[in-house]
Every structure is written in structure tokens, then in C-alpha cells.
Amino acid sequence: MYVVVNAAMSVDGKLSSRQREQIAISGPSDFDRVDRIRAAADGVMVGVGTVLADDPHLTLDVEDRRVHRLKNGRSGNPARVVADSRARTPPDARILDDEATTYVLVSSAAPTDRLEALGDAGAEIITAGSDQVDLKTAFDTLETEGVNRLMVEGGGELIFSLIELGVVDELTVYVGTKIIGGRDAPTLADGDGFVTDFPTVALESVDRMDDGVLLSYTME
Numbered sequence: 001m002y003v004v005v006n007a008a009m010s011v012d013g014k015l016s017s018r019q020r021e022q023i024a025i026s027g028p029s030d031f032d033r034v035d036r037i038r039a040a041a042d043g044v045m046v047g048v049g050t051v052l053a054d055d056p057h058l059t060l061d062v063e064d065r066r067v068h069r070l071k072n073g074r075s076g077n078p079a080r081v082v083a084d085s086r087a088r089t090p091p092d093a094r095i096l097d098d099e100a101t102t103y104v105l106v107s108s109a110a111p112t113d114r115l116e117a118l119g120d121a122g123a124e125i126i127t128a129g130s131d132q133v134d135l136k137t138a139f140d141t142l143e144t145e146g147v148n149r150l151m152v153e154g155g156g157e158l159i160f161s162l163i164e165l166g167v168v169d170e171l172t173v174y175v176g177t178k179i180i181g182g183r184d185a186p187t188l189a190d191g192d193g194f195v196t197d198f199p200t201v202a203l204e205s206v207d208r209m210d211d212g213v214l215l216s217y218t219m220e
């Protein structure tokens with residue numbers, strides 16, 4: 001699977017504030033660029049932390065892009081994917097509406113009643129791992145479902161795990177103009193952090209966009 005991570009961060013590297021509510025870091029050009037990356041993907045993924053904090057929809061904003069996909073024999077919207085070991089995604093979450101297929105990746109620790117509620121809400125459940133979701137195994141299953149190009153939007157816990165696993169191919173980061181601060185605010189890569197063997201990236205391009213800057217990297 002080809003994995004593209006995209007996120008927007010403040011000047012000081014935060015994805016949101018310590019209150020973890022959604023903050024507009026991107027401007028209109030960057031949101032349009034995000035929509036283009038979504039349109040090229042088979043799936044758009046977030047962690048359950050982002051679902052609980054933002055209740056994102058993860059569909060395309062621009063109708064022409066949906067039409068173009070349909071003309072090419074694809075679904076109008078890419079599939080939505082959530083890493084959610086214990087099935088905490090609320091059954092009335094926006095990602096579970098009928099505008100796209102939604103895969104909820106869970107572990108075998110997920111309670112049966114929550115799995116049933118998610119199934120009733122239309123989720124496709126993929127079980128991988130005993131405690132936390134085993135992302136590599138889950139990605140293999142997603143590939144059998146036709147998800148070969150995956151865009152990951154965050155948050156910091158999920159992005160760290162994917163970098164740690166070595167499955168990220170591209171990383172694009174929009175750096176906006178806000179300074180958010182806060183030791184408990186989410187950053188681009190949270191998790192336990194690296195202490196040796198720091199992963200590195202190759203800088204591919206730097207572009208001014210809106211009032212900020214877009215940094216495009218490939219993982220080394």
C-alpha cells in the first residue's frame with residue numbers, strides 16, 4: 001500500500017490546542033489541496049482520537065472531483081478508515097453516514113456490543129491485533145478491499161505509529177501562521193517518541209501557500 005500522510009500544524013508544530021478541538025490552521029488553498037489528495041486516494045484515514053475530537057466527515061468538498069472519480073469507475077468518495085482498537089467511534093459519527101464506505105479497524109479487545117452498534121450503523125469492521133490495532137495486518141486486509149493508496153490525516157498518535165512501522169511513503173505538512181503552544185497539545189508525531197534511530201525525510205519541495213508554507217517530503 002502507498003501511504004501519504006498530510007497534516008496542518010502551527011508554527012510550533014501543534015496539530016491542535018491542549019483542548020483538542022479542531023483549529024483552522026490551513027487557509028482556502030491548502031484545504032483545496034487536501035481535497036485533491038483525498039480525491040486521488042482510495043481511502044482517507046484518521047485515528048479514533050480525531051473522530052472523537054473533530055467528528056470529521058472525510059468526503060470530497062468539490063463535486064467535480066466526485067464526478068471525475070465516478071466516470072473512472074471509482075466510488076464517488078474514497079473509503080473512510082478509522083484506527084479504533086476498542087470500537088469507541090460513536091455510531092452517530094459523521095464518518096458513518098452513507099456517503100462512503102467506512103472501515104473501522106479494531107483489535108480483538110473491542111467489546112461485542114460496540115461492534116454490533118457500529119455494524120448496525122453501516123461500518124465495515126476489520127479486526128487486527130489483540131490490544132491495539134495491528135496496522136500492518138489491517139493494511140493488508142484493506143488492500144484486498146481495493147485500498148492501495150491511503151491518505152492519512154492524523155492525528156499525532158496515529159502518525160507516530162505509522163512512521164515507527166516504516167509504512168509512510170510521503171509526508172506533506174502545511175505550516176500555518178498560528179502559535180498554539182502547550183505541552184499537552186498534540187503534535188505531528190506523538191506516541192512514545194524516538195530516542196535513538198530517528199527516522200529522516202528527504203525534502204522534495206517548499207511552496208508558499210495562503211499565508212503559510214507547504215513542506216513536501218518523502219520518507220527515507
Ligand SMILES: NC(=O)C1=CN([C@@H]2O[C@H](COP(=O)(O)OP(=O)(O)OC[C@H]3O[C@@H](n4cnc5c(N)ncnc54)[C@H](OP(=O)(O)O)[C@@H]3O)[C@@H](O)[C@H]2O)C=CC1
Pocket residue numbers: 006007008009014015016017019020021022023025046047048049050051053054083084085086088132133134135153154155156157158159161186190
Ligand atoms: N491539524 C491537522 O491537520 C489535524 C489535527 N488533528 C487533531 O489531532 C487531535 C487528535 O489526535 P490524537 O489525539 O493524536 O488522536 P489520533 O487521531 O491519532 O488517534 C489516536 C488513537 O487511535 C487509536 N489507535 C488504534 N490503533 C492505533 C495504533 N496502532 N497506533 C496509534 N493509535 C492507534 C488509539 O486509540 P485506541 O487505543 O482506543 O484504539 C489512539 O489513542 C485532535 O485535536 C485533532 O483536532 C487531527 C487530524 C489532522
Ligand SMILES: Nc1nc(O)c(N)c(N[C@@H]2O[C@H](COP(=O)(O)O)[C@@H](O)[C@H]2O)n1
Pocket residue numbers: 006007008022023024025026031034046050054055056057058059153154
Ligand atoms: N489539513 C487540515 N488543516 C487544518 O487546518 C485542520 N484543522 C485539519 N484538520 C483535519 O481535517 C479533517 C476534517 O475533515 P472534514 O472537513 O470534516 O471532512 C479532520 O481530519 C481534521 O482533523 N486539516
